[in-house]
Amino acid sequence: MKKILSLLLLTIGLLHASLFTEPRYNDDTKVLQSLDIEASFLRDPVFRELKNDMNSRKRNHFLRMLKRGQSYIPTLRKMIAESGIPQVFLYMAMAESNFNAHAKSSAKAVGLWQFMPKTATRYGLKIDRYVDERKDPVRSTEAAIKYLKHLHGMFDKWYLAALAYNCGEGRVLRAIKKAGSDDLHVLLDEKRKYLPRESRNYIRKIVSMALVANNAQLCFTQSELALFNPSDSERLIRVKVSGGETVEHIAKQIGMTTKDLKVLNPQFNYGFTPPVKGAFINIPYSRLARFKSDYKPGKQKNMYLVHTVKSGENLSKIAYRYGISYKMIVSFNKVRKGIIYPKQELIIPIPRGSIHHYRVKPGDSIYKIARKFGVKVATIKQRNDLKSNIIHVGDKLVIPN
DSSP states (O other): OHHHHHHHHHHHHHHHHHHHHSOOHHHHHHHHHHTTOOGGGGGOHHHHHHHHOOOHHHHHHHHHHHHHGGGTHHHHHHHHHHHTSOGGGHHHHHHHHTTOTTOBOTTOOBTTTTBOHHHHHHTTOOBSSSBBTTSOHHHHHHHHHHHHHHHHHHHSSHHHHHHHHHHOHHHHHHHHHHHTOOOHHHHTOTTTOOSOHHHHHHHHHHHHHHHHHHTGGGTSOHHHHGGGSOOGGGOEEEEEEOTTOBHHHHHHHTTOOHHHHHHTOTTBSSSBOOSSTTEEEEEEGGGHHHHHHHOOTTOSSEEEEEEEOOTTOOHHHHHHHHTSOHHHHHHHHTOGGGOOOTTOEEEEEEETTSEEEEEOOTTOOHHHHHHHHTOOHHHHHHHTTOSSSOOOTTOEEEEEO
């Protein structure tokens, strides 16, 4: 038995050796060409060292990343293929976040594609109290594709787009100017250090991951190879649902567990959709038929929203504002002895359709808003604890139906 085990380990070692010391140029160069990288990059000493170091610990780490990404990889792969950007960029998400949708860097970049708040907003991702779309596997991938296309339009080479994604357009432009070249070998010079070390190794890491996947049959078992090709039927599709509806309620209607549906929707800061018209949620494509036949919008009696306690507020005031019993707030939030604190967040369950949430716009007055909704000014003031008729752009008002 020991001899058989030793022989097996030796065989795996030889497979690893054949993979990492004798590159399969016919296949591997296609991976490089998709990023506009020359085949000679395979001889880059730092890259070879990174790629050759596929020890058992790193091999298992690679598999763990694939397992973590099983819920998202079919979606990312299809979206990337349909967008026309190189398929290798699937491994950019792997390099950025290890396929962890909740990943957060020390620089406050978040999600599968590690978007900074400013860049996220520029590419249409919503970040507010209820949702952070940097964590949304569908919306963040849409934004990453747009960003990469923008960078490619600026630099005309995909490897430069990848580098700029990591360290910023300005840093890459300065590196090219200083080096007098946009050639990858020049930019990755370990002595000149035109780019930060993290960025130099970033492009090497993406390519090495792509090449491991490209040669997966040489160093992974048959059962492990299934991780590289998850079922396309599990790709995600966004569907419209009611605002303020719990993920648990939606999951029951389409025959999923709450836990599984939450994994597909890490963008929700709470266990319910944002309390707005036209809320969206991700479901597997395999559940679409069930969704169309069984899901009924607004079927959940209550809708849910979040209230941040202000100084001077008490449970009675908050309950009156939303037209519910303060006991409901106490029970739902497990408030001990009725004590609440400023800046504390309370989840408020309200009967669906009982109120409107209105954000004050430029040119609004409390009189205009009252006429618009057919309610008295005094009612708006009472429900929102206003001491005067003065309101400000951006204020959120509760308007009773």
